[in-house]
Amino acid sequence: MSFTIAIDGPAAAGKGTLARALAAHYGYAYLDTGLLYRAVGARMLAGDEPAAAARSLDPADLDPTILRTQTVAEAASQVAVLPAVRVALVAFQQDFARAGQGAVLDGRDIGTVICPQAEVKLFVTASAEVRADRRMRELLDAGQPADPAVILAEVIARDRRDADRSTAPLVTASDATLIDTTDLTPAQALSRAIAVVEARRPA
Numbered sequence: 001m002s003f004t005i006a007i008d009g010p011a012a013a014g015k016g017t018l019a020r021a022l023a024a025h026y027g028y029a030y031l032d033t034g035l036l037y038r039a040v041g042a043r044m045l046a047g048d049e050p051a052a053a054a055r056s057l058d059p060a061d062l063d064p065t066i067l068r069t070q071t072v073a074e075a076a077s078q079v080a081v082l083p084a085v086r087v088a089l090v091a092f093q094q095d096f097a098r099a100g101q102g103a104v105l106d107g108r109d110i111g112t113v114i115c116p117q118a119e120v121k122l123f124v125t126a127s128a129e130v131r132a133d134r135r136m137r138e139l140l141d142a143g144q145p146a147d148p149a150v151i152l153a154e155v156i157a158r159d160r161r162d163a164d165r166s167t168a169p170l171v172t173a174s175d176a177t178l179i180d181t182t183d184l185t186p187a188q189a190l191s192r193a194i195a196v197v198e199a200r201r202p203a
């Protein structure tokens with residue numbers, strides 16, 4: 001039986017950092033589900049119809065280096081409001097969660113829609129200011145100078161779009177454990193998460 005760890009939360013909360021570390025710690029597979037929406041967003045920017053792009057998505061298109069730009073993130077959150085796009089991506093994510101001994105998936109609706117039976121659900125968050133600051137640093141590191149006020153406005157706009165959409169909005173699952181990383185290092189967030197996982201793992 002596969003053990004599933006579902007991680008949801010807003011942009012730059014530290015979901016991916018935590019998910020990768022947990023997957024490495026337990027030897028589980030990891031899926032960054034944001035990449036699926038980013039890949040569909042990128043196809044929309046290239047002129048494709050979003051739902052058709054979602055239905056014909058090739059895992060080979062999921063190249064994080066190509067899909068990591070702010071423009072693609074923005075397009076991802078636009079296609080993510082479309083029910084036909086979300087429906088087309090469900091099976092891939094559920095199959096991933098079921099395959100193998102264990103899997104960690106991160107996104108917005110993993111604990112609520114994709115894997116409501118997940119053994120562990122974490123909701124990872126941080127203040128909007130700290131999240132915008134993290135994005136800013138990532139852009140600077142990538143040699144893409146950006147205006148802090150613009151990045152903060154984008155983070156807040158994307159949060160609102162993710163939380164307000166009618167299909168699979170970003171909400172905290174009632175049985176999720178909250179991890180606020182505003183004042184936590186990645187290592188501190190990992191040790192909190194491991195404590196939650198250990199409490200749920202079969203002896």
Ligand code: CDP
Nearest residue numbers: 010011012033034037076077080107108109
């Ligand atoms: O890394 P970051 O949190 O900025 O973004 P991401 O996880 O790559 O997701 C990009 C966009 O895809 C988000 O703003 C969401 O609108 C959408 N998304 C979603 O709707 N559901 C998911 N499970 C994952 C991402």
Ligand code: CDP
Nearest residue numbers: 011012013014015016017134181184185186
């Ligand atoms: O996946 P998500 O968009 O939620 O966030 P991430 O890509 O894991 O983290 C965004 C940035 O915040 C990265 O540069 C991390 O190194 C940093 N981070 C941090 O400073 N403190 C944490 N506790 C977690 C992440």
